[in-house]
């Protein structure tokens with residue numbers, strides 16, 4: 001029996017790949033890779049080609065076989081593919097631990113870095129070696145034996161603590177529910193109501209079940225007239241997995257948080273860092289913990305006055321519309337929603353007719369043609385996994401440089417959300433020197449077309465499409481020849497969102513909207529009056545949102561700088577200090593959102609939450625150069641291409657930014673984009 005995942009194909013043969021191919025293929029490749037790696041290390045005489053290039057080839061073959069499996073699991077899920085995927089993931093994680101902890105391999109890289117050959121290597125190859133050495137170091141491989149084991153034990157402990165943290169949050173979220181009669185839900189929109197009705201039915205009850213699920217939470221907080229109910233739900237949500245609130249102590253994360261912070265601190269200390277935040281920035285664009293703190297505090301100081309004004313505006317509005325004298329946190333979303341409706345009479349649905357998919361796509365490709373002088377054209381020679389999938393090639397100066405799949409519409413058994421993933425990475429295949437061009441998967445979950453009409457997007461969906469296409473460009477426009485730093489590989493993750501958020505800007509400019517919009521019946525572009533409303537609504541409460549994000553970012557970062565296991569109650573203390581300085585909304589004393597802050601306690605954002613704002617500054621500031629020089633200025637476009645987009649992870653992200661912008665990033669552009677500073681002349 002032949003296995004298409006084990007054959008060489010320019011593109012994955014999606015018309016032949018079946019779930020049963022996955023496990024045997026991955027198993028066979030992992031076996032071969034293990035042998036090949038052993039062979040490399042036994043042979044001695046370590047050179048870039050004999051070690052690094054060969055490892056790259058092994059990884060690339062593995063990636064080519066697994067990428068379609070991972071992708072099908074996400075977009076064509078079935079019991080068979082899920083089972084195959086999970087088996088593969090377990091095998092792959094075992095393999096990657098083996099490789100990442102391989103001391104002989106580490107020694108081989110050290111030998112290469114210390115050899116005369118190293119100085120003669122191209123910059124991209126040097127970077128691959130340096131990154132690998134850094135990653136070995138940060139995985140504890142360079143430590144003496146006893147400490148190495150201690151480090152590995154901490155890593156295991158952390159992974160189990162983090163999953164306990166997440167499970168507690170999940171259990172606490174599901175634990176709360178309150179059955180109410182319809183009278184108490186006045187104002188709540190239909191979709192949230194029907195969910196609550198179904199939830200009650202599932203429990204065999206009459207009435208409506210108020211829960212902490214996001215659609216229900218938003219539905220009640222934003223629209224429910226009943227203030228007592230809003231308060232009850234707000235407190236239940238904000239005390240999840242803590243020692244407070246209706247489930248006090250039942251899923252309490254207090255001790256887990258302490259242990260997580262302690263294990264992280266120990267890891268950082270073993271590696272020679274003062275604190276975990278210093279370890280976190282080691283792989284990021286930010287150069288030091290101090291730089292991150294100064295960045296967050298600067299933004300907070302500049303946006304807080306506007307946030308206070310916005311809060312006052314809601315309070316005034318509430319008072320004038322029969323609301324309470326003193327606005328409490330559970331009144332905020334409710335009156336903000338009313339104020340928004342009163343100020344900007346605009347609904348996302350009204351805009352849909354102006355954004356039919358064929359026009360939006362044509363317009364988006366026109367944007368990049370003007371910016372980067374590239375041609376995006378539909379192709380029909382790429383096997384697909386579903387008839388909805390569209391396929392494209394990108395040409396520059398007549399040469400095909402990349403391809404991508406576009407899978408736009410929601411369907412059963414497709415994971416929600418939108419994302420870009422790589423299918424093939426650009427690399428030069430040694431020793432023949434032939435070029436493998438990059439291939440990307442762009443996936444969205446937009447509303448399907450109805451009848452003979454094209455699919456109509458709302459404006460947020462258009463923004464999402466541009467965002468993912470921006471990630472795609474970063475992956476596909478790369479000129480790098482070695483996979484580990486090609487495309488988005490090796491890019492510091494506080495810089496990864498630069499191209500994606502950059503592309504979003506073209507959805508907010510009259511000049512580009514003129515051709516990315518067009519009424520599906522009349523072809524009339526988005527009317528100016530609608531654009532004005534859209535822009536005004538974009539800035540609504542942006543300062544309050546900004547300080548909220550900064551509160552999270554500062555809390556996360558300071559905690560990972562200052563944590564001291566000897567000091568009790570420090571988590572709450574740091575949070576209180578941050579709030580005193582940054583927040584305009586003061587929650588009640590029992591509020592304990594930190595116990596449910598999965599980003600930083602349960603996942604990868606520890607001492608990294610700041611990255612959201614950091615990347616927003618980069619993209620806003622990059623785009624401000626286009627605002628100054630013309631949003632379709634060819635020179636500016638060429639410069640963005642030759643610095644940010646083409647260099648992947650070869651150069652430090654700050655260097656690339658400076659090469660493009662002529663200086664380091666400044667926060668003013670973001671403040672302007674959010675309407676917190678007047679537009680530049």
Ligand SMILES: [Zn+2]
Pocket residue numbers: 467471497500
């Ligand atoms: Zn993104």
